[in-house]
Amino acid sequence: MTTLIGSFLGLMLIGLPVAMAMAIASLLYILITGSVPDVIVAQRMIAGVESFPLLAVPFFILAGNLMNIAGITGRIYKFAVALVGWMKGGLGQVNIVGSVIFSGMSGTAIADAAGLGTIEIKAMKDHGYSPEFAVGVTAASATLGPIFPPSLPFVIYGMMANVSIGALFLAGVLPGVVMMLFMMATVAFIARRNNWGGDVLFSWKDLGSAGVEILVVLLFPLSIWLMTLVGVSVNFAVGGAMAALLFADWYFKFSAVMALMAPVILIGGMTMGWFTPTEAAMAAVVWALFLGLVRYRSMTLSSLAKATFDTVETTASVLFIVTAASIFAWLLTTSQAAQILADWILSFTQTKWVFLILANLLILVVGCFIDTTAAITILVPILLPIVLKLGIDPIHFGLIMVLNLMIGLLHPPLGMVLFVLARISKLSVERTTVAIMPWLIPLFLSLIAITYIPEISLWLPQMMQTAK
Structure with missing residues (x-):
């Protein structure tokens, strides 16, 4: 255990990327201990990405990229x-509401910050807002991306936590x-x-149009729903409504109806059982292509190719992190390191509310140093057994994590x-960090509410389960 964790931390301290640090630390552990055949490394890394839910990753990334080049971000902003x-x-309010809408399409905080953030920060500067305020509210609202469905971190967590x-x-x-209101x-x-x-x-006309x-x-x-109640088949009802x-969109020349439909189609389709979350990611891509190529005609072949190549690059980096983290997490489990760490945590408390405080502190610190995907892959095998033992719902804990x-x-290093917002706003990383600090207050208030009022997270899934 000391070899595995010590080499991982040492490699990170000398500046090696997280994925490389995990892969090399795992290989060093296997070579030094000789307890695991070398072929296990390849097998476990392949097993880490050989998962149907992970197919959602490239499709959600592609959907977010397509939304950005299709002119959808501008329509959402207006x-x-x-x-x-x-x-x-x-x-500032526009920034938050725009992020809520865009999060229903992209599923990532970085896509939100890079997509809408570019428009929002420039507009806020032009209206006389300080760059610090513009960056702070954009950073805070970007965290909504992976909380509102769909969400790439939820895909990774769901796969790891089963x-x-x-x-x-x-x-x-x-x-x-709750986060939006705070x-x-x-x-x-x-x-x-x-x-x-x-x-x-203030304009009743503009407000009425939006309404x-x-x-x-x-x-x-x-x-x-009404058509199915009177006996119309679901397929015919969907086709008729579409x-x-x-x-209506063509006749009344709505500005954003079709963009707003993306989260409705994704969430509604999954809720009604029309498609799985992985299929929902594919539906998001199809919808983005329809809007960009047919409805708004804002995509070109060159922009489509660029979005595709960006998706390949991002997906490769994400899946490499998953493969490296999967072998690292497996070794943590087989070497009893995960069990030792779990026992150490339980030695402090057997109360779930106190454990949640400790878990929050641990995950916050880890999140400042390790990529989100890698952090989920490493922490779930360690913390999930404790979560289940203390009677905490794993879905609720997924939201907390x-x-x-x-x-x-939002934190260095x-x-x-x-870093994305520092580049967009042309502020130094130090000034960007200072600008973000006040916005940690509403985020921490949201975290406290979500942690200690489980019903906020669990009410809707339980209601839908009851309805079925």
């Missing part, structure tokens, strides 16, 4: 401006709303303290959202 831009601290990915997606809805309240507080007003004039678009989106699943939606790791993305 819709959010019409909806909440008139409030105090208007563009829990329903669909249930995890549903469990993220209410926690995402963030919007923070913007309102800062705006009131600085005597900021709205950034667009009509929301109503049209909500009518889509309602119309399907045809009506396309006609992912939110902690999202907060870690390895916070990817931090």
